[in-house]
Amino acid sequence: YGQCGVGNWMDIVQVDGGYEHTVGLMSDGTVVAVGDNAYGQCNVGNWTDIIRVVAGRRHTVGLKLDGTVVAVGDNEYGQCNVGNWTNIVQVAAGANSWHTVGRKSDGSVVAAGGNWGGQCAVGDWMGIIQVAAGGHHTVGLKSDGTVVAVGRDNHGECNVGGWTDIVQIAGGCQLTIALKSDGTVVTAGWNDYGQRNVGGWTGIIQVAAGMTHTVGLKSDGSVVAAGSNGSGQCNVGGWMLT
Secondary structure: OOOOOOOOOOOEEEEEEOOOEEEEEEOOOOEEEEEOOOOOOOOOOOOOOEEEEEEOOOEEEEEEOOOOEEEEEOOOOOOOOOOOOOOEEEEEOOOOOOEEEEEEOOOOEEEEEOOOOOOOOOOOOOOEEEEEEOOOEEEEEEOOOOEEEEEOOOOOOOOOOOOOOEEEEEEEOOEEEEEEOOOOEEEEEOOOOOOOOOOOOOOEEEEEEOOOEEEEEEOOOEEEEEEOOOOOOOOOOOOEOO
């Protein structure tokens, strides 16, 4: 669908990938998008004052400078019903996600969209410093370094109760990934494609989750990946931060 047609993008300060589209935040607070637009998920040309963008399965979400949120694309499950959100400091939507999550400045969390697995049941969360959206689950990092999760748990992706010393989280398709303070990575959930085979990773400073693969940025600027490589999505061995 042309979701990799980003070669001419310039002045980009943040990017995110959805199921079949890619979005980029420009330094002037506007947004660009390429890829599948069957649901209008790339109709972001009039957005301004954006400070963060995320891409869901078929929708795109933007966090504005004033703490409000905008969204376009598939709204079958209400995942774009974010117009009344205020005081938001972070938004999340996964590449296989039909829901949108927002973290508020007071550490509470709001969610909209598909809730058939209970993935939007975040109303009682407090003290959250980061949120992540998986396929049918939601993950929250608490200020004490522990993690909470709600939603479908078919593969154990919500089994995060014993995790400690966590500094960053990511949600994949039936998978949860967390970066520990010592630079190692822990995972829970689906592993049919080896996307959880990160036990030997060290020196990691950021993690990200795709549909069926996991990516880690190392402190030396190199990148590692594990999981499905049917489309070459794990061919990152030559990447180096300059």
